[in-house]
Amino acid sequence: MNQISLDVQSKPKVSKNGNRRLRRAGRLPAVIYGGADAPIGITVDSVKFHKMLNAIKRSTVFNLELDGIKTQTMIREWQRDPVAHKSILHIDFYRIQADTAVDVDVPVHAVGIPVGTKMGGVLETQLRRVSIRCLPLEVPEAFEIDVSALEIGDSLHVSDLIIPESAEILSDKDQPLFNVAGRTAEEEVAEPEEGAEGEAAAEGAEGAAEADTEEAKESEKAKS
Amino acid sequence: MLSPKRVRRRKVQKGRRRGKAYRGSALSFGIYGLKALECGWMSNRQIEAARIAINRHLKRTGKLWITVFPDKPLTKKPAETRMGKGKGSPEAWVAVIKPGRILFEIDGVAKELANQAMKRAQYKLPFKTQIIERWED
Numbered sequence: 001m002n003q004i005s006l007d008v009q010s011k012p013k014v015s016k017n018g019n020r021r022l023r024r025a026g027r028l029p030a031v032i033y034g035g036a037d038a039p040i041g042i043t044v045d046s047v048k049f050h051k052m053l054n055a056i057k058r059s060t061v062f063n064l065e066l067d068g069i070k071t072q073t074m075i076r077e078w079q080r081d082p083v084a085h086k087s088i089l090h091i092d093f094y095r096i097q098a099d100t101a102v103d104v105d106v107p108v109h110a111v112g113i114p115v116g117t118k119m120g121g122v123l124e125t126q127l128r129r130v131s132i133r134c135l136p137l138e139v140p141e142a143f144e145i146d147v148s149a150l151e152i153g154d155s156l157h158v159s160d161l162i163i164p165e166s167a168e169i170l171s172d173k174d175q176p177l178f179n180v181a182g183r184t185a186e187e188e189v190a191e192p193e194e195g196a197e198g199e200a201a202a203e204g205a206e207g208a209a210e211a212d213t214e215e216a217k218e219s220e221k222a223k224s
Numbered sequence: 225m226l227s228p229k230r231v232r233r234r235k236v237q238k239g240r241r242r243g244k245a246y247r248g249s250a251l252s253f254g255i256y257g258l259k260a261l262e263c264g265w266m267s268n269r270q271i272e273a274a275r276i277a278i279n280r281h282l283k284r285t286g287k288l289w290i291t292v293f294p295d296k297p298l299t300k301k302p303a304e305t306r307m308g309k310g311k312g313s314p315e316a317w318v319a320v321i322k323p324g325r326i327l328f329e330i331d332g333v334a335k336e337l338a339n340q341a342m343k344r345a346q347y348k349l350p351f352k353t354q355i356i357e358r359w360e361d
Contacts, residue, residue: 082323082324083323122286124287181287
């Protein structure tokens with residue numbers, strides 16, 4: 001378990017405006033739930049929480065200290081601001097029990113540069129997170145998978161991941177994680193230049209629009 | 225250029241742009257993205273211009289997603305026409321953009337190259353935008 005600890009304060013039941021006032025005062029509204037205990041509304045220092053996010057992952061277990069009592073939690077969910085990037089509005093902390101398995105999404109990171117990219121291919125990421133079920137203290141921060149052997153047309157699947165014995169994969173094992181897509185030499189020759197492509201597409205679209213309007217006129221006449 | 229294949233209504237009312245883009249405000253496909261900070265209409269010509277600017281800079285490396293679609297018809301009356309005599313004919317297609325909306329996403333290239341490409345796209349757009357990077361993973 002990570003030794004990081006975060007001081008939180010209990011939150012009186014407040015309205016939407018009350019939450020806005022909290023955010024203006026530099027505190028984030030949050031909730032702790034899970035286990036047999038009832039959910040508790042809390043507030044977290046916004047600056048400290050954002051700093052903590054640099055040190056932990058979403059699946060990291062850490063302590064929340066509320067009125068001198070430490071609770072082992074992990075981040076279950078958060079609400080983002082749709083406009084301000086990296087701005088969080090509300091956090092859900094999940095109260096964990098060391099002997100009860102939890103379902104978490106663990107990020108998958110590619111390691112290395114695929115052989116196929118040197119031949120003109122592009123490494124495509126198909127799945128960024130894999131769902132697993134395991135004990136909370138054994139949740140890996142991320143899975144790393146070596147993609148350096150991938151050639152154009154090759155792919156790696158969820159079943160190729162090396163996971164701890166205690167963990168169980170919940171995602172579909174046949175789902176692709178990474179693949180290298182690319183064009184063969186014949187396709188590249190056949191494809192026209194960028195500008196020509198754009199113009200041709202534009203003409204095509206205009207033609208289609210004209211056809212649409214003519215059809216619409218005809219249908220209107222037919223109705224009348 | 226992008227345009228709907230067929231539509232239910234050839235002409236629609238102007239509408240108002242209120243609120244933020246709660247849908248489509250997070251990166252879905254790529255690592256880097258271009259996020260709108262203001263509201264506005266983005267025409268299919270502007271989408272195409274931005275797409276070409278990005279693709280020319282990326283030189284066919286990486287992958288680009290356009291995450292908006294111009295599905296709203298704009299009408300225009302002919303030049304030197306008196307008012308009245310009905311609504312003008314459809315002239316362009318626009319996408320209605322609210323603050324927070326992701327417009328383009330890029331994957332498979334270095335951060336610097338993605339930033340430079342999207343900087344070029346920013347010049348083609350009629351509202352303020354921000355280049356963002358996936359951070360939750």
